[in-house]
Each structure stands twice: as C-alpha cells, then as structure tokens.
Amino acid sequence: MRTPIIAGNWKLHNTRDQAIALSTGIKSQTSDVTDVEIVVAPVFTALNAVADALRGSSIKVAAQNCYPQAQGAFTGEVSPQLVEDIGCNYVIIGHSERRQLFGEDDAFINRKVHALAETGLGTILCIGETLAERESGQMFNVLRRQVCEGLKGLGIESMVRVVIAYEPVWAIGTGKTASDQQAQESHAFIRSLLDELYGAQVAGATRILYGGSVKPDNVDGLMAQPDVDGALVGGASLKPADFVRIIKFQKV
Numbered sequence: 001m002r003t004p005i006i007a008g009n010w011k012l013h014n015t016r017d018q019a020i021a022l023s024t025g026i027k028s029q030t031s032d033v034t035d036v037e038i039v040v041a042p043v044f045t046a047l048n049a050v051a052d053a054l055r056g057s058s059i060k061v062a063a064q065n066c067y068p069q070a071q072g073a074f075t076g077e078v079s080p081q082l083v084e085d086i087g088c089n090y091v092i093i094g095h096s097e098r099r100q101l102f103g104e105d106d107a108f109i110n111r112k113v114h115a116l117a118e119t120g121l122g123t124i125l126c127i128g129e130t131l132a133e134r135e136s137g138q139m140f141n142v143l144r145r146q147v148c149e150g151l152k153g154l155g156i157e158s159m160v161r162v163v164i165a166y167e168p169v170w171a172i173g174t175g176k177t178a179s180d181q182q183a184q185e186s187h188a189f190i191r192s193l194l195d196e197l198y199g200a201q202v203a204g205a206t207r208i209l210y211g212g213s214v215k216p217d218n219v220d221g222l223m224a225q226p227d228v229d230g231a232l233v234g235g236a237s238l239k240p241a242d243f244v245r246i247i248k249f250q251k252v
C-alpha cells in the first residue's frame, strides 16, 4: 500500500564525474526493481548532471537542502524553484547535520516545508532524537515537537508529497543502528502523531523512512517492521554494491 523508498544521501562526497558514475551504476543494477522508489541525493554541484544521467529512468533525485525563498538577496543559497527547474523530485530538509552544525531549528525547517509546498517537489523531513534526549526520557517529546513544529500550518492537501525520515542522531554515521524494535516504536509513534494532526488516511499513506547506519546486514529486519517504509542511507549509499543490496532488501 505504501511504496517503499530507499534514498541515498551522498552528503559532501563525489565530484560531478564520480556522481554520474555512481548514479549510472545504480541505474544499471536496479533496472529489475519495480516495487521500490529509489532516490539519490548528490551535492548541489552534481545535481544537474545526475538528474540528466537518470532522466528516463525511474530513479528520483533529491537535493540535500534548500532555502525557503524563491529568489532574492540570499547569497549562497538555492531555492526549491531552482532545484525543481533542473529536474529534481525531492528535497531533504531538517537533517540532523543541518540542525546541529548549522543551527537550523524547527521554525526555520517549517519555513522550508511551506516553501516546498509551493512547488511540485516532495519533501523528506528528517527528525530524530539525540542519545542524551533518549536516555533522559525525552525522545517522544522531541519527536512530537519536531513533527508538530516542522509541519505547522501545512494543509492536508500538501501531505501527499511529504515523507518523514526518522533518524536517531546517535545512529547516524556511528555504525550503531536502532534495533528493529526501537525503529518500529518510534515509527509507530510518528504515525500516531500524523493521525492526530491529519487523520487516519494521511497517517496510513505517509511513508516514514528509517535512517542511521542502514547496511546490507540490517536492512531486512528494519524493512520487516510494519511502520518502516524505507530507508535514508548515508555511508552505505556511496558503495554501489551495498546500496543496491539495500534497495533489493529481502522481505522476511
């Protein structure tokens, strides 16, 4: 009912030529995949080339960030409209690296949510608790705040293009993955929040991805959880064989 998404976040990696090679390699090794939506998120400088290289395939392209204005005196920023103009399909927003390293808060991320809703782009909204928040019993409060503030004021009609990525900060790039049960618990909670905010139909239709050290050897268990609808993959998405194996997760 919810088509799984496997998305690769390449972060600050790959020259233009490396990005083209990686994307065309993924394309050729996944031509038999019809039941999974594949997304790759290169750096801005490679977006255009990757979008061109993947044109005509079913693989979608995401930007890793955007600024919540269409145009103007915002030196160094890129708008959703410009990202859409070069053939991208999604923008990742609220990644924990942007929250932690660049000081982005829920209010700013909410402005991006609204800016993206003005375009035809999909939104991949990342949320997730730190280890300190989890260990101090704040996890559910943090997730509630990030979902409610992040989606504040967004009309139900825009939810069809919103994907949530649950990424516990302690699992990103650390090699520590949430257990299948921990992921399911958080995903079920996030879905219950969507139910509170938008009702059962939206809650049942919204894809919730898990992110945090997803690898070939843990993807199958995670994807077997009823509320895990895909994965946002960092490190392993840079290794073609690993990423393709994650895309071709086994139903257990």
Ligand code: PEP
Pocket: 009, 167, 171, 172, 173, 174, 175, 211, 212, 213, 214, 232, 233, 234, 235, 236
């Ligand atoms: C990410 O950057 O979103 C991520 C989940 O990274 P990794 O898979 O490397 O933990």
